[in-house]
Amino acid sequence: MNVEDIVRDALREQAAEQASAGPGFADRVLAARRRRRVRGLACAAAATAAVVGVAVAVPLLDFGKDDVRPADVVQRDEINAHTDQSPPRELVSVGDTVLAAYYIPRTVEHSAQRAERVRDYWLLDPKTETYEKATKWSYVAIAPGLKTAAVLERDLPVSRIGLLDLDTGKIRTWIQVDHEVAGLAFSRDGLKLVATTYDENPDQLVKMQGSESWDQKQPSSRTGFYVLDAVSGKGSWSEVKVDSDTDDPMGGGFLNARQDFSMSPDGRHVWAGNPMGDVGKQFYDLTGAEVAIPANQKYLEWYVDAWQSPSGRLVAGQFAGEKWKTSSWVLDARTGEKTEVHGQQLLAWVGDQSLIAWDIAADSKDEFRQRLVKVTIGSDKIVPLSGFLKGNDGAAGRWEPVFAER
Amino acid sequence: MDAEAQDRFREFVENRSSSLLKTAVLLTGGDRHAAEDLLQNALVKALNRWQRIDEPEAYVRQILYRQQISRWRLKWRRRELSVAELPEAAAGSDGVAAADLRLLTRGALTRLTARQRTVLVLRYFEDLPEADVARILGCSVGTVRSTTHRSLARLRAIAPELGALGPAAGESQPSRDFSPVEVRP
Known part of the structure; x- marks a missing residue:
């Protein structure tokens, strides 16, 4: 017997001792894949508009004025809920966190092999406090303050970005860009606008050979990002190449076709999810050079829309489901210590203690029949805010919220 | 899908x-x-x-x-x-039973680098020839050979009891391949 023999025997003995993977392993993999990719379409606009810092002075985006409000403005407790409306017709808000818009995604078939996932937006009219359909736009990001939206026209990607005055419904400025844009996100202070550039429409769908269902087109055509001054429109473009995956025998890394960039919660970096990466996200400086993930942002998940709490102390996390049938984790931004909070999917912070979430009714067995609710850390009180969504995930008629702080 | x-x-x-x-x-x-x-x-x-x-x-x-x-x-x-720490070796290497040697080897394998361990798993668990290992890992046959040689030598260094065993076929000739052992950039 030599060393090779004993190594062979030791490996076989160890392998033989292993119990099987268990009956639910395939479902675990399918669920992991869903978590990593399906939120791509919905993520960017809602996530970026969702939080606005209150620990520092927050200049409101209001052209021509230097309108700065004190950061520690007391959170209003007022709740505007319409539990009989889905999608809502009238204002939904909790304190300063407002449902500023929503969109309904639908699939438009261009041919037997090609289709497009498009969004139809409804924007909050601040005068009537109702949601009005805005058919012209394929993508909308709402700036904190609710005075301005950045919009893209149909047929993505496009070569100009509109800055829409939400009071008048008119475009105040068009920003012309050299690299075509398909995604937008404001910084949490509303002063910067990050635009993600693509060579092709990231929302196009194709049919794989032998498949009857639509799938996103791979590989992603993402090319980089602009960081623009949200008032002047001035800024620069940075190229970010899509990584190739050296582990993948067929080459090429996996990035969602739409994998938009956003400004990090502290406004120092630009970041994006990287679903197949080791840590699931990548951070860049404003010139496009990749940087280490900041210590207090390492628990951020790009597909959990609420991101970091206004003070930066807490981070909204994934589904938990331990104490209650539907619940989520809230993590200490530095230590990762977890606290369970009600809510199936955390969408936006209301101060540092409460969040707006999707959740199902207590007696419901249908995981897709969700409504907007307010939940609070350390409390069992769940306040319904909207009517229930209908249909399954991806079905027609389901709406996606876009939050902003007023 | x-x-x-x-x-x-x-x-x-x-x-x-x-x-x-x-x-x-x-x-x-x-x-x-x-x-x-x-x-x-x-x-x-x-x-x-x-x-x-x-x-x-x-x-x-x-x-x-x-x-x-x-x-x-x-x-x-x-x-x-x-x-975990390696199991205590028996009093003398001559007296180490095969089962103990396997246990020692398992402990020693955990202390190899991932690359070294992967090459050994491919060669001795999957029983793949060097050329197939090279193809799977995207490196040269020489790199597979030299990594195998070094990995076995490292196992011996970690668990001296293995030294009493006969030399492996892969160890009979020192590698003349000087290509980098790093498999992927």
């Missing part, structure tokens, strides 16, 4: 996951939790190309090997240093 493809995927995982998990456990040096993560990640990658893969098992195995070597290398290094 349609329902039929999902069913095919479920069937594949049901039939093959136990075998794949055994390999993953060996690659991670016996860390079952890490092995499940490793396999899950490889299967998610396979899912993304499910309808274009002709031989899913070969595809998933290749991802397992490469993933373990390249991207997760630093992550696992910390785990490798934290594994």
